[in-house]
Amino acid sequence: MSTINSQDDEDTFKILIATDIHLGYLEKDPVRGNDTFVTFNEILDHAQKNEVDFVLLGGDLFHDNKPSRKTLHSCLESLRKYCMGDRPIQFEILSDQAVNFHYSKFPWVNYQDGNLNISIPVFSIHGNHDDPTGADALCALDILSCAGLLNHFGRSASVEKIDISPILLRKGRTKIALYGLGAIPDERLYRMFVNKQVTMLRPKEDEDSWFNLFVIHQNRSKHGATNYIPEQFLDDFINLVVWGHEHECKIAPYQNEQQRFYVSQPGSSVVTSLSPGEAVKKHIGLLHVKGKKMKMQKIALETVRTFHMEDIVLADHPDLFNPDNPKVTQAIQAFCMEKVELMLDNAERQRLGNPRQPEKPLIRLRVDYAGGFEPFNVHRFSQKYMDRVANPKDIIYFFRHREQKVKNDNDLNFGKLVSRPTAEGMTLRVEDLVKQYFQTAEKKVQLSLLTERGMGEAVQEFVDKEEKDAIEELVKFQLEKTQRFLKERRTDAEEEKIDEEVRKFRESRKENTEEEDEEVREAMTRARAHRSEDPVLVAASSDEELMDTGMRDTGDSDDGLPATVRRGRGWARGRARGARGQNSTARGSSRRGRGSTSQESATSSRTYKPVSVPAKNMSIMDGRLSICSLL
Amino acid sequence: MSTINSQDDEDTFKILIATDIHLGYLEKDPVRGNDTFVTFNEILDHAQKNEVDFVLLGGDLFHDNKPSRKTLHSCLESLRKYCMGDRPIQFEILSDQAVNFHYSKFPWVNYQDGNLNISIPVFSIHGNHDDPTGADALCALDILSCAGLLNHFGRSASVEKIDISPILLRKGRTKIALYGLGAIPDERLYRMFVNKQVTMLRPKEDEDSWFNLFVIHQNRSKHGATNYIPEQFLDDFINLVVWGHEHECKIAPYQNEQQRFYVSQPGSSVVTSLSPGEAVKKHIGLLHVKGKKMKMQKIALETVRTFHMEDIVLADHPDLFNPDNPKVTQAIQAFCMEKVELMLDNAERQRLGNPRQPEKPLIRLRVDYAGGFEPFNVHRFSQKYMDRVANPKDIIYFFRHREQKVKNDNDLNFGKLVSRPTAEGMTLRVEDLVKQYFQTAEKKVQLSLLTERGMGEAVQEFVDKEEKDAIEELVKFQLEKTQRFLKERRTDAEEEKIDEEVRKFRESRKENTEEEDEEVREAMTRARAHRSEDPVLVAASSDEELMDTGMRDTGDSDDGLPATVRRGRGWARGRARGARGQNSTARGSSRRGRGSTSQESATSSRTYKPVSVPAKNMSIMDGRLSICSLL
16 A cells, blocks of 8 residues: 555565566677677666666567577676675575476576575576477576576466466565466467466465566567457456566556556567667666565666657648659758757767767658658668668658558557558568468479478478478478378379379368468477477467557656555466475585486477568579578 | 506596587487487596596587587586586696686686586587687687686687697696697698797796696598698697597507607597497596606496497408399398398497497498499388487498509508598588589679689588678678779779679689688688677688598507606797796685676687588579578
8 A cells, every 4th residue: 555665674575677688689780789788787787786686587588599609608697797696695485496497407496506606596487589499498598597597487388278386485574476477479378368278376375465476478469359468367366467578668567457456568678679669768677575565666777779769741841842842852851861960969968878878879760751752762861870870771761651541549649650650660471471482383383292381380480490490390290191191091002093182181271270270280299299209389470570660658657656466356266286385495505416307208388489581581492492691 | 657546645636538529419310319418427427426626628529519509408407417516626726817718708717716616627628519600709618618617728819829828737746737729720730830830838937847738629640731730749848638539539648659748539429420430439538647647547438329330341252242143132131131130239248238328329331342243222221220220321331442542551450441431421511512513503603703712611611600691701801802903903994894804803813722711711800800800710621520431540458558757858848928827816706897808809710620511401503502401
């Protein structure tokens, strides 16, 4: 009911909240290459200076599913530098750690390992960018976890049914039940929620005495009917949801009117798309929890490259621009230049004085040229800003929307724009490319055994996750499946008949897309299980890259909203198994045998991130696909 | 002069010696995939059981320059499991660690880091498989080093001149100067030795009181005139050389007659080629050093998959095989089957009873079919051994050498073979493929600006090290170079003239291969320096994969040869800078600022490993190269 005292005391948890750090994003860009590493260090520095109890990350610590050596190296360096040391940890873990960290080879929290001197434990779920993939079903976070520098939690053991066991933490008289759910394709998770297959387990003892904190990495804004997770799906016994994945900073806890829990959306710590949501100032949070009260303190990040965005609608300036004037293009160009200069002045003023903040800002001027105007040469315009702007090549974005049908006015609140520019943020999906190829290709290169759908997904996996075996596995599986079918039909006789049967088989599968969904998933699972006995799944991708171009609410300017916590209605209440509130003992030092709770027999969920492959890197020729980054 | 007492005492260093562990070799093979991980664990287990002071590795801990996530994860797991713990370290480091580990972000030995509880420090140089590459000039060992689980040393700061500063170790009254030199292309290192550009620095104080131990990873056997490092190049003040890279186990120290130092060649711990050298039993060494005396104790590895090899010369059995007999092929096949059965029996008898030793052996039967015989269908033969042999597809190897010219009889001592089979062990080099392609291609697809040579190296880098920018960088560089040339000739006028000049320019470069060598190297260096100010070099590759097929001495059966150490003649004696015998203090725990001895301004050596790309993965079409592992 009342604001808690932010002053440190032995009953107050101090937790640093951040998400979507995207280490390695644009790491090869000569200007922006170091941005993510610099800001990660700033975040950990805040954790250290604020003497937090732990750091909680909401996924996408890494931008690439298979981070480069440099990215991995930098990340390990930062964690070792900031998170090791002599400061004692002041909270304990009451839950069964073998359950909480069941996927790890060292299934206990790092700070209780006698061989590691951890000063700041980091807890993280995985995002869609750094989710577990491959026959080994490992993700990049597992490397950090195996090195003892991070605690990866929130992995689900099944893909059909999810039981979330919380990590139970206690500091003095405050008890936190920390629930985590690593990224899962939204459509699948949506279905699981609808089918009541998601259960949040609750401790048996003193059920109401816990502060229930849930960290999740999914679409929060609606992308299609089932391609996001509505807040009302979540249990209302939760007190605070930390929502990762969405890049716009809305970190101040926002109360869900129906369910009364609060949602904090920290947003990314780096701008990964030149969209309005990313222009909102970046923050991380210092969350105080005492008893069942909480306070979220916003911390402005000082090393984030500033991003400035403006829109011009040429038709709004009949006094300045006349489409019939032969010199109108020069006039527009001069006007834009003036605008950019003003934005650059503004950017300079807004710099925070942190010597680590990059100098060159990101600038985006969107020009609506509807009304008979022509776009000017962007290339030449860009040249002028090579030395002053971090993104010279895409400063200007031309679009026309006046002609477009206006809809969903209520969803939009950014500048003068009333609908999302059509082309911006569109990414090419390899899956679609493959489909298109086979649809337009001549008969002779058409697939006869494989399905375009399965092929598309496998190629997507190949490109997106650098999953080199995906295609081979799919081919093997679909071949075997066809062979089984033929065997059942006993058509091992004449060749013509076989062709006929194969055609039939293919036709029968085309009709049933749901079945094929299952099949493709099974293909990946089986082919891998074959090798490693570690079934993993494949599912359809979501259009996550589009997310950031959507116009969303920016009503998050309130600072440190104090909030009181209530118990909610509680649907899908848990059965509290595996979370029995038993005391943990500090795990000893050396000579610990490897337990049998290895990963080898476990299953995992696998998700896809959407593909944004530049078209030039994908060429289709001679009936073979070749994906090369040559020349 | 006398054998040292192997009994532990406070003056005796116990060092576990191993090399070429090749973690991740064939990791996707359903049968052999885990071999390297199992044996690495065995090696570390020996280290633990023998309570060694430290582990010394001679390079190629990883098979791939960019190890898979699984491999990295397994390696971290093993190191954390076996090398962390409470057993105190009983030796100290006297040299300047900032010099010894100058490339590391944490330039001190891991066991002195107050945040890590290390029980067995591991010291390693890099091999040609896991050498530093890329704009960041990092290697896989640096990941381990950054995680605090390994001490990577022996990196040279320059590519023209090498000063090797030893790590100076003291245990009681024994002092070891540990010299390391990570893999460098043999040709280049050979040249540097000849030009007296390799200097081994020596401590000023009590120069003669040190046991000088040198670990190196180069060709030891001669491959062409300058494509190896002759032992006589090495300083004779050295007491023991641990020689990595060569896979045949010749671990018992062998004394160089001229220079009096000893050479121990541990050999690989996994069979990576089906060649005679790899059929020699695998060992690691337990090296005892007390004062200037040493003893090498061989430890047989029990988890290595056994490898059995035999040769048949059909023409040697005129009683059995008559080429004119229409059923001779069946007779040969039956004979081979009998042989394989005997080999399998033999393999079964030789298994050591270690439950972790893989059951299925590697079997290779080489059949010389010279004399009018025909090879039989190997595929069908293989099918019979799918369940009993680890390498069913290549059990049989047919060759003909009777017709070949016999030479170098003295070099050979394996079985009845008198010359190396021509095709076996040959690997396809991408460089050669590229060259061949452009030489045979029609005029229209020939390169006009780029050189085939440079292109070949860049493509090799691309394939071999997954260095995705190599090609782009080369193109950029060669383009710029041509532009500069044209500018100098002031040919910015007519197009025809430009074509003519470009042709001239290309011709002029073709004549001078040495200059082009430099150019290609410069291309990589400059293009990268552009981005990261971190110049790295590219050099020609060596034929390392061929190495193991050569017939070499197997006179290494003596066990634990005791050896006395003498001071040698000492050419290229060092200037002893950077190794001043100063006392190190145990480095404290937390809040250590990152020093300015970062990698950013340093140069590094880069080496190539030879390419063995299956031809099917490389297709050349439409004048474009496409390297795909599709279908």
